[in-house]
Amino acid sequence: MAYEIKSPIPGIFYRKPSPDSDPYVEVGSKVETSTVICLIEVMKTFHEVKAGAPGTIASIEADDEEMVDAGQVIATLETDDNGN
Amino acid sequence: MGVRVVKPGMATTIQDIGRPGYYRVGIPPSGSLDQYSSLAANLLVGNDDAAAVLECTYLGPQLHFEAPTVVAVTGANLPPLLNGEGRPTWESFAVAEGDVLSFDYLEGGARAYIAVSGGFDVPQVLGSRSTYTLGSMGGVEGRVLAEGDWIDTGDTEGATPGRVVPGSLRTEHPKHREIRVMMGLFDHRLTPSGRQTFLGTEWRLTPVADRTGFRYQGAELEFEERDPPFGAGSDPSNIVDAPYPIGSIQVPGGIEPIVLHRDAVSGGGYVMVATVIGADMDLVGQSAPNNTTRFIEVDLDTALEARHDRFKRIEELRMAVAS
Numbered sequence: 001m002a003y004e005i006k007s008p009i010p011g012i013f014y015r016k017p018s019p020d021s022d023p024y025v026e027v028g029s030k031v032e033t034s035t036v037i038c039l040i041e042v043m044k045t046f047h048e049v050k051a052g053a054p055g056t057i058a059s060i061e062a063d064d065e066e067m068v069d070a071g072q073v074i075a076t077l078e079t080d081d082n083g084n
Numbered sequence: 085m086g087v088r089v090v091k092p093g094m095a096t097t098i099q100d101i102g103r104p105g106y107y108r109v110g111i112p113p114s115g116s117l118d119q120y121s122s123l124a125a126n127l128l129v130g131n132d133d134a135a136a137v138l139e140c141t142y143l144g145p146q147l148h149f150e151a152p153t154v155v156a157v158t159g160a161n162l163p164p165l166l167n168g169e170g171r172p173t174w175e176s177f178a179v180a181e182g183d184v185l186s187f188d189y190l191e192g193g194a195r196a197y198i199a200v201s202g203g204f205d206v207p208q209v210l211g212s213r214s215t216y217t218l219g220s221m222g223g224v225e226g227r228v229l230a231e232g233d234w235i236d237t238g239d240t241e242g243a244t245p246g247r248v249v250p251g252s253l254r255t256e257h258p259k260h261r262e263i264r265v266m267m268g269l270f271d272h273r274l275t276p277s278g279r280q281t282f283l284g285t286e287w288r289l290t291p292v293a294d295r296t297g298f299r300y301q302g303a304e305l306e307f308e309e310r311d312p313p314f315g316a317g318s319d320p321s322n323i324v325d326a327p328y329p330i331g332s333i334q335v336p337g338g339i340e341p342i343v344l345h346r347d348a349v350s351g352g353g354y355v356m357v358a359t360v361i362g363a364d365m366d367l368v369g370q371s372a373p374n375n376t377t378r379f380i381e382v383d384l385d386t387a388l389e390a391r392h393d394r395f396k397r398i399e400e401l402r403m404a405v406a407s
Contacts, residue, residue: 008189009094009142010373011291042142042291042373043095067291067374070142071189 003053003077010070011042013062023064025075029057037075040068055079085151085240087200089233090184093145095294098204098223098235099197100136102346103212110350113330114214114222117295117345117369118195121159123398124249125199127405128156128176130242135203136213138229140196141294142372144187145229147198149179154201154243160193160370161257174254178245192257194372202238216347218296253401260286260376261367263343264390265333265358267381270323273355278306278338282357283381287341291373295347298368300377305338305357317353327351331360331368333379343368363390 007013015023015038025037031051039046055077062074099122102115116122116139126135138145144162156176157164164171165186171177173196179185187196206213206223215223224233271279287300307320315324321338328334328344334354335341343360345368358379360368371377382390 006189010190043294044292047094069190069372069374071191 001079002058003055003079004073005037005049005052005075005077007040007049007068007070007072007074009040009042009047010068011040011047013064013066013068013074014039014041014046015060015064025057025060027057027059031055031057031077049074051077053077053079085153085202085238086234086236088148088150089145089229089231089235090148091146091186092229092231092233093140093187094143095141096145096229097139097215097217098136098206099139099214100212101134103210103214103216103222106210107330107350111210111219111221112216112348112350113346114212114216114295115346116195116197118159118197118255118366120366120394120398120401121195121255122197124174124253124401124405125156125158125197126203127402128158128174128247128249129154129199129201130244131199131201131203135199135238136206138198138204140187140198141194142190144196146184146186149183149185150181151237152178152180153237153240154245155179155185156199156247158197158199158249159255160196161191162193162196163188163191174249176243176245176247190372193255193370195369200237201240201243205236205238218347247405249401250404253397253404255366255370257370259374260378261371262378262380263364263367264361264382264387265379266361266384266387267358268356269326269359270355271357273307273310273320273323274357275306275308281305282341283379286376286378289371289373289375289377290340293371293373295345297342297344297348298371299340299342301340303339305335307338307355321355322353323355325351325353326356328356329359331362331365332356333358333360345369361387361390363387363394
């Protein structure tokens, strides 16, 4: 089942925990409910956004360092139907 | 009576009409950045103007009510959910013991206000319950709400659900705003071209904007050449330290104008090219990252007329909610 991961807050979308790190996830990455998929920066603080469901990342809908709105879809997930 | 904070949201603080009178010693007025919406929330639940509300920035909290009461949410379009079911904004609604208030995603504006009948009751500091986080003062231990906090609420006498602010008296949240300013005190430091750029640019709010200041991007302002006077920094945007009015717009480095709001620092060495008129400070407070703003120059008479219109609108609000 397709599942949309939305940004809870407006801010700057970062795919990596730091400029020199690898991205948190890529298309095809397996994630758990609590897997961090990106950071959103607002009011000089960074907020982790978690997958919210277990599954496989199907698409990433925002560009690195792009400004996103609250409620904007930032990635989609193909959820595990059998819960694995 | 009171509420338990299940999830704090983001930068949720207790605010009220503010703490005026201490800016001269460096303590800013604080209080709700959108005073009109904050007042509307209080009126809807039968509170005095000075009752404390929750100001929720971008993301709503999750609150567990341990006694029945009446609640209203105004300001930003942050859809309330009671036990997961939608509730209206700008309208008071009943909450039962054990109910959980949460919120959907922000749909417009930046700051929602939650009023509860009797007000959120924390100790007053210098005559106000407003939180000033930089000074660790007011609110809950001088900080933003945290998971597990308990906040007492006052007496619910006089509260009725179903009170409504009519559509014409609700704040709208366009993505572009026109904010009126009076030029000065240091606009003489701009070249004619710098002045034109300031008033002609569509400025975009940056994500660093917070209760202290709203920082915008969009252009670079040109300043007049000058030899820095004694005490001023060498950058053309520097001045000899001066007091910063709330609403004043400083432009460090000639880029990124910052509108100071109710948690501002009281003075410093950056040129202030203009000041937002009092009547438009609520609008600034509802600006969200990526929203655009154009600064419109007005004269003192227009600013005073705008203030008069704002008072008139507040009187209309009182009448509408009371009837």
